[in-house]
Amino acid sequence: MFAKEIKELEQExxxxRRHLHQHPELSHEEQETQAFVCRMLEDAGISYETMKTSYGVIGIIEGGQPGKTVALRADMDALPIREKNDVSYRSTKERVMHACGHDAHTAMLLGAGxxxxxxxxxxxxxxxxxFQPAEEDAPIGGAQAMMxxxxxxKWEPDVVFGQHVWPDLPVGQIGVRAGGMMGNSDRFSITINGRAGHASMPHQAVDAIVVANQVMTSLQTIVSRNVSPLDSAVITVGTITGGDRYNVIASEVTLEGTVRTLSLDVRDxxxxxxxxxxxxVAEGLGxxxxVNYQxxxxxxxxxxxxxxxxxxxxLSLLGEGAAPEVSPSLAGEDFGRFLQKYPGTYYWLGTAIAERTVQSPLHDSTFDIDEAALSHGVNILATTAVTALIKIN
Known part of the structure; x- marks a missing residue:
């Protein structure tokens, strides 16, 4: 549908994408990114409005005839990561990097627009x-504020689509499935209070570190013994802090972690x-x-x-085999809030770098994409919007 136009637009x-990659901004700080998006929309003759409550932007393309409304979404924010890639478009900010591909998402949406x-x-x-800000600001995010x-x-959609670069798929493929695509993403903090004592006299104390160890082990039984093997759940403890000195029994330990599930029933x-x-477990050990569960x-x-x-x-644009069967991911995604209110779909765009024998995952300091995927992303976004309008009108 847009083959010729995309070829002409590819380098732009x-x-x-490279400009945005060089100038990343963290959640709620996307001021320059917003300004760049607005300039590009103006250059393309696209009307737009900026959000009243954030750095979000909405481009508005009104067709020649009346009809329904389709929305295409891209996130704009970066992560607090120091980039390790040695490329000409490396981040110019010491500890900020587009390690999740939001630079590509924004560029592709501008192209589709x-x-x-x-x-x-x-x-x-x-x-x-x-153009949504603050996607990386879990668990708050930017989708709810945008909606x-x-x-x-003023411009509520009838259907909404989002795409995400995906290093586990080769260029020329997408990943999409009905139902659960990404998981519920919760976090927890556990504070265990024992009683301090001398390391040589444990019988006079309640060792919070020992209790924390038992708690960590017990947490894993929830998935193995309380969740059906046919359902999905992951409990991960990411940080442990506690203790004051090598010869003092700790009185307090804090565990922080995350819970990932696919269904609301399993989440609860x-x-x-x-x-x-x-x-x-804590009470059983004195x-x-x-627990703060968020x-x-x-x-x-x-x-x-x-x-x-x-x-x-x-399949129409990329050919047979372009949409292989995929399993859902338990990574979190703010786009889920759009899909709670509006029908639509979120899909992955293959961006694996063929020269790399091992792909760097999302949120890694060496994450990058094969830029040949950008034209595919632009094409799918634009074509999906056109055909969706035809379908719902």
Whole structure:
């Protein structure tokens, strides 16, 4: 549908992506990124509005005929990571890096917007370009604030699509499935209080480190003994802090971690059991424990009909084998909040670098993409928007 136009646009999209990669900004700090997006929209003749409550931007492409509204979303923020890639477009900021591909997402949405603007007279309806800030600010994020912003509420979509670069898939493939695509992403903090004492006299103390060890071991029984083997759940303790000195029995230890699940039912069951078990283990060893359990991003659950629609576009554009069967990921994604309110689909765009025998994962200091994937991403976004308008009108 856009083959010729995409060829002409390819180098421009790469340049946009590299500019954004060199100038990353953390969540809630996307001021320069917002300004760049607005300039590019202006250059393309696309109307836009900025959010009242954040650095978000909405591009508005109104078709030549009335109709429904389709939204395409890209996130804009970076991560507090020092980049280790030796490339010409390396981040110019010491501890900030686009290690999750949001630079590519923004560039591809700008490209799709430019193509759609050129075809706007043929469109029946409206396409919204949602440039969302603060996706990395889990568990708060930026999606909910965007959906509640007065500007967004003027242009509510009938269906919404999002794509994410994916190093586990080769260029020329996408990953999409009906139902759960990404997981619920919760976090917890456990504080165990024992009683301090001299290392040589443990019988006079309650060792919070020993209790913490038992708690950590017990947590793993929740997945193995309280969750069906056919369901998905992961409990990970990421940090442990406690103790004051090598010869003093610790009085307090704090564990921090995350819980990942796919269904809300399993999420509730794991939360309830985690709080119960931690307190029971601590009390059984003479200590006390407090648990702060915080809900994060909800699972990203694709609307089956729209997942099929995206798969059809990918197969049409990229050929047979372009949409292999994929399993869901338990990584968190703020886009799930859009899909709680609106039908739509979130899919992965293959960006594996063929020269690398081992791909660097998302959020890694050496993460990068094969920029040949950018034109595919632009094409799928733009084509999906056009065909979705036809489908819903």
């Amino acid at each position: 999209v790469i340049a946009w 430019k193509l759609l603007q050129q075809k706007r007279s043929e469109l029946a309806g409206t396409v919204l370009l949602l 509640e912003d007065p500007t967004f509420l 069951r794991v939360e309830k059991r985690l709080i119960e078990l931690v307190k029971q 200590a006390t424990a407090t 809900h994060g991003y909800v699972a990203t659950v694709n609307t089956p009909a729209w997942a099929d629609h995206v798969q059809e576009q990918a």
